[in-house]
Amino acid sequence: MMPVVLNGSSIKAKSEEAGVAVSVKAVNMVYDGVHAVRSASFDLEAGKFLTILGPSGSGKTTLLRLIAGFQRPTSGEIFINGAAVSAVPPHRRSIGMVFQKLALFPHMTAAENVAFPLKMRRSDARDIPARVERYLDMVRLGGYGARRVHELSGGQQQRVAIARALVFEPDLLLLDEPLAALDRKLREEMQLEFRRIQRELGVTTINVTHDQREALVVSDEIIVMDGGEIQQKARPAETYRSPSNAFVANFIGVTNFLDAQGGERRAIRAEKIRIAATRDGLAGTDMIVEGLVVDAIFEGERVVYEVRVASLGDALLRVFDHDPSAHSQLEAGSAVCLGWAASDVLEFKP
Amino acid sequence: MRAAKSAYPLTWRIMDALEAFAAFVWPARFGRAIPWLMLAPALLLVGLLVLGLWLIGDASLRTLDTSTFLMSETYTLANYRRAFTESLFAVVAWRSLAGSLMVTAATLILAFPYAYVMVRTSSPVIRKLLLIALFLPFFIGQVVRAYGWLIILGNQGMVNEALSLVGIAPIRLLYNYWAVLFGLVQYMLPFAVLMLAPALTAIPEELEAAAGSLGADWLRTFRHVVLPLARPGLVGAGLVVLTLSLTDFAMPAILGGGSQDFIANAIYDQFFRTSDQGLGSTLALLLVATGSLLVGLVFTLFGAGTLAMGRARQ
Numbered sequence: 089m090m091p092v093v094l095n096g097s098s099i100k101a102k103s104e105e106a107g108v109a110v111s112v113k114a115v116n117m118v119y120d121g122v123h124a125v126r127s128a129s130f131d132l133e134a135g136k137f138l139t140i141l142g143p144s145g146s147g148k149t150t151l152l153r154l155i156a157g158f159q160r161p162t163s164g165e166i167f168i169n170g171a172a173v174s175a176v177p178p179h180r181r182s183i184g185m186v187f188q189k190l191a192l193f194p195h196m197t198a199a200e201n202v203a204f205p206l207k208m209r210r211s212d213a214r215d216i217p218a219r220v221e222r223y224l225d226m227v228r229l230g231g232y233g234a235r236r237v238h239e240l241s242g243g244q245q246q247r248v249a250i251a252r253a254l255v256f257e258p259d260l261l262l263l264d265e266p267l268a269a270l271d272r273k274l275r276e277e278m279q280l281e282f283r284r285i286q287r288e289l290g291v292t293t294i295n296v297t298h299d300q301r302e303a304l305v306v307s308d309e310i311i312v313m314d315g316g317e318i319q320q321k322a323r324p325a326e327t328y329r330s331p332s333n334a335f336v337a338n339f340i341g342v343t344n345f346l347d348a349q350g351g352e353r354r355a356i357r358a359e360k361i362r363i364a365a366t367r368d369g370l371a372g373t374d375m376i377v378e379g380l381v382v383d384a385i386f387e388g389e390r391v392v393y394e395v396r397v398a399s400l401g402d403a404l405l406r407v408f409d410h411d412p413s414a415h416s417q418l419e420a421g422s423a424v425c426l427g428w429a430a431s432d433v434l435e436f437k438p
Numbered sequence: 439m440r441a442a443k444s445a446y447p448l449t450w451r452i453m454d455a456l457e458a459f460a461a462f463v464w465p466a467r468f469g470r471a472i473p474w475l476m477l478a479p480a481l482l483l484v485g486l487l488v489l490g491l492w493l494i495g496d497a498s499l500r501t502l503d504t505s506t507f508l509m510s511e512t513y514t515l516a517n518y519r520r521a522f523t524e525s526l527f528a529v530v531a532w533r534s535l536a537g538s539l540m541v542t543a544a545t546l547i548l549a550f551p552y553a554y555v556m557v558r559t560s561s562p563v564i565r566k567l568l569l570i571a572l573f574l575p576f577f578i579g580q581v582v583r584a585y586g587w588l589i590i591l592g593n594q595g596m597v598n599e600a601l602s603l604v605g606i607a608p609i610r611l612l613y614n615y616w617a618v619l620f621g622l623v624q625y626m627l628p629f630a631v632l633m634l635a636p637a638l639t640a641i642p643e644e645l646e647a648a649a650g651s652l653g654a655d656w657l658r659t660f661r662h663v664v665l666p667l668a669r670p671g672l673v674g675a676g677l678v679v680l681t682l683s684l685t686d687f688a689m690p691a692i693l694g695g696g697s698q699d700f701i702a703n704a705i706y707d708q709f710f711r712t713s714d715q716g717l718g719s720t721l722a723l724l725l726v727a728t729g730s731l732l733v734g735l736v737f738t739l740f741g742a743g744t745l746a747m748g749r750a751r752q
Contacts, residue, residue, distance in 0.1 A: 177655075178647070178650040181651075184652075193649075252652065
């Protein structure tokens with residue numbers, strides 16, 4: 089299919105200003121006695137793709153709904169393109185949103201769904217069909233406009249929801265875990281699709297997810313949340329390589345926590361540990377421990393070992409061996425040596 | 439093979455025996471008959487109703503001999519001629535028809551916000567209060583409720599008492615058309631709310647949030663999203679209210695005081711006052727025909743599928 093060129097001049101102009109598109113300042117949200125968001129503050133540059141990552145109950149969805157305007161913060165203020173929006177109802181904000189359950193209108197066709205925001209925003213009726221067509225083309229649904237929502241597959245419904253959220257060229261696109269319900273293959277395909285569309289239009293995007301892989305794949309920046317608080321805001325690689333605290337390290341990637349020394353917690357990523365039958369196979373590592381293989385799980389491109397290490401207080405370490413064909417797989421019950429470089433150890437202040 | 443025997447406990451063997459017995463009494467191939475068997479009681483009831491209708495049809499074709507008080511032996515259309523020509527029946531028919539349409543419209547308009555708040559409120563207390571207020575009148579019954587209105591709206595009733603305190607002379611609030619319609623609306627409201635509530639529950643709240651984020655204020659969200667999706671509930675509730683008020687007896691009798699008869703009251707008079715079974719049957723059949731016509735009209739306008747029947751709507 090030909091790439092579709094959109095004359096989204098207004099969006100391009102906005103992103104070229106490269107100012108701060110969204111600014112959240114000291115926002116608190118308390119309802120039903122639950123402190124869902126605690127003094128959250130961050131700035132998001134125009135045109136960037138931000139993912140708010142966290143477990144369920146971390147306050148990530150609440151923060152998104154505050155930005156969308158479905159709820160008002162208990163305290164603090166949210167600015168979109170420099171304007172305070174707390175008192176602005178959702179329908180007066182220029183925000184496109186893709187909902188968790190998509191929230192497509194079942195009594196309308198795909199094209200009518202996409203045309204809805206244009207009609208509600210009183211666009212020139214003569215321009216609407218062409219605009220709808222263009223955005224359906226953009227999400228690769230050209231020719232599907234006349235289909236009813238229930239006649240479309242899950243992936244196609246996702247695309248209609250994206251087109252509907254973007255067709256009125258909003259200042260901001262919000263994604264409320266729309267991919268959570270999809271199977272893995274389709275989810276990964278749609279992640280790349282989101283990324284492609286976001287880059288094509290340059291629209292500032294905030295995505296909410298509990299899927300660390302999705303966060304790493306699609307985002308320019310990641311905010312990790314836990315217990316209503318922002319734990320870290322950084323670029324994906326930085327979040328992965330130098331997590332700001334033990335929670336972030338544990339939530340993203342597979343992390344082994346070693347003994348605590350003087351209140352400081354130390355950790356090592358599963359893929360940074362090398363495994364061998366003898367010490368001779370661990371040249372180049374400066375920390376070596378001995379252990380017993382408890383389980384060896386063959387996953388195709390890698391083998392995941394669980395190794396019990398007596399010298400670390402019987403800790404169970406997880407080790408990824410990414411080149412299992414280079415040597416034969418170690419069986420459960422065999423004695424092994426683990427080694428890693430001291431520079432790969434992550435250290436967290438209590 | 440002792441071990442194998444103990445691995446097959448007594449209770450299992452009892453269940454096996456029971457199952458074998460059940461299979462003997464009711465072989466699996468009879469299974470296809472079960473749906474029809476379950477349908478049978480309802481079919482029987484409807485069948486009896488058809489029989490009654492047939493007898494009424496027969497009676498409607500005979501006239502009453504006022505000297506002997508016996509029905510004529512021969513068939514005649516005289517009753518139908520009377521029903522269509524005597525102005526009294528035209529007045530009654532028009533009063534019932536126009537009244538039930540107005541009651542339906544008023545009830546739906548009042549019931550919709552009630553059902554909406556009941557379904558959407560986040561406060562369980564408010565939901566419970568609304569439910570109690572809805573069900574309480576059901577326990578009271580139509581006749582007692584109508585008497586309640588007599589007490590409140592009568593010449594010496596609470597409303598006129600209150601008016602006299604501020605120096606307004608008593609107003610005749612009862613025994614007119616509007617009193618009957620008022621009573622009917624009040625009577626029908628719970629039916630309509632109960633039929634609308636499931637239809638509104640079926641509309642995901644997220645759709646309304648989505649409409650908001652797409653630029654629709656609450657009025658346009660209501661018009662373009664909630665109302666079209668609530669259509670099955672509105673059609674169902676409308677049909678129930680329409681047929682119930684078209685055929686109502688107690689409200690016109692009690693709140694109309696004999697001056698505001700609906701068709702059912704006219705039928706009652708023919709059967710139990712003048713004992714003219716023939717004319718009574720004719721009016722009854724005409725009422726059935728009118729009701730069926732109205733329901734048929736609603737189905738043609740909105741489609742039977744609007745009641746969310748069949749597999750087409752998922």
